[in-house]
Amino acid sequence: MSRLETRKAVIGYGGTPIVxxxxxxxxxxxxTAIVGPNGxxxxxxxxxxxxxxxxxDGAIALDGQDIHSIPTREVARRVGLLPQSPLAPAGITVKELVARGRTPHQKVLxxxxxxxETAVMSALHSTNLTTIQDKVVDELSGGQRQRAWIAMTLAQDTPLMLLDEPTTYLDISHQYEVLELLHRLNERQGRTIVMVVHDxxxxxxxxxxxxxxxxxxxAAAGAPEDVFTEELVSRVFDIDARIVPDPVTGTPIIVPAHGPGGAR
Known part of the structure; x- marks a missing residue:
């Protein structure tokens, strides 16, 4: 079952198609992970x-309805977005940032x-930020800052979460910290998560x-073991590679067929 889908969608900027x-x-x-080379x-x-x-041309459908026919506030109650490299206002605390996720649910009166309050505190708890909720966002480590942005998206309380390169600029430890968090949110709360990733x-x-x-x-869509084949990795990423199972998870690992300086 899919709540979000594209139908013969042509997408671009200024009338120039990119997709x-x-x-x-x-x-x-x-x-769901969206992968592919730059551009x-x-x-x-x-x-x-x-x-x-x-x-x-074509359409984007949310719950079977053209997403552009749905009011903006209603879309924001169903789908949350964490953009690439978001910037927090100067001096804002973690809790204040997370509280901004409640904006789609606010009414004038x-x-x-x-x-x-419950949604904000639940989001802080889910991302292990409760003890530092009063700290200024600019004072956080990269991993903590990214968790704060994810918490804001969680507080929005949407069944769908979209994240554009959520591990960009993070060191390897913080990358896996964020990915493990997203895994827990999916497993424990049933959130549908879509993320653009490079790795x-x-x-x-x-x-x-x-x-x-x-x-x-x-080029391909499906389970990782069906998508990540040697033929696809060569065609899409221009890498001569071998696919081996991860010794821990059994999921595919892409191993370049040649070491540094090796001929293709």
Missing amino acids: HGVDVQIPDGKI CGKSTLLRALIRLLAPI RPWSSTD LHQAARYAHHVIAMCEGEV
């Missing part, structure tokens, strides 16, 4: 899924409610469903 007539279904209750249209597709870009090993290990893009088209 060409793709049909994409996002499996409900699963983690292939990964982030463009993600921006269209959250309604930041209108398709040049309705004050801050116990429901809002194929991370995509294979944490995603149930992978969409591999190449030159604005979907």
Whole structure:
């Protein structure tokens, strides 16, 4: 089942197509990773899924309805977005940032409610930020800062979460900290998560469903073990590689066939 999908969607900027007539279904209750080389249209597709870009042709559907026919506030109650490299206002605390996730649920005449407070505290607890909720965001480590942004998206209380390169600029320890958090949110809360990632090993290990893009088209979609084949890795990423199972998870690991300086 898919609550979010594209139908022959042509997506681009200023009338110039970047993504060409793709049909994409996002499996409900699963983690989906969108992968592909630079410039292939990964982030463009993600921006269209959250309604930041209108398709040049075709459609984006949310719960069977054209997403552009749904009011903006209603979309924000169903789909949360963590953009790439977001910037927090100067001096804002962790809790204040997380509270901004409640904006789609606010009404002009309705004050801050116990429901809002519960959602914020639950998001802080889920991301292990309760003890530092009063710290200024700019004082946090990279991993803590990214968890704060994820907590804000959680407080939005949407069944779908879209994240554009959530591990960018993080060291390896913080990358896995964020990915483990997303895994827990999916496993314990049933959140549908879509993330653009560069690292194929991370995509294979944490995603149930992978969409591999190449030159604005979907080259393959499905379970990691079905998508990450030697033929696809060669065709899409121009890497001569061997696929071996992860000794811990059994998920695919892509191993280049030649070492440094080796001939192709």
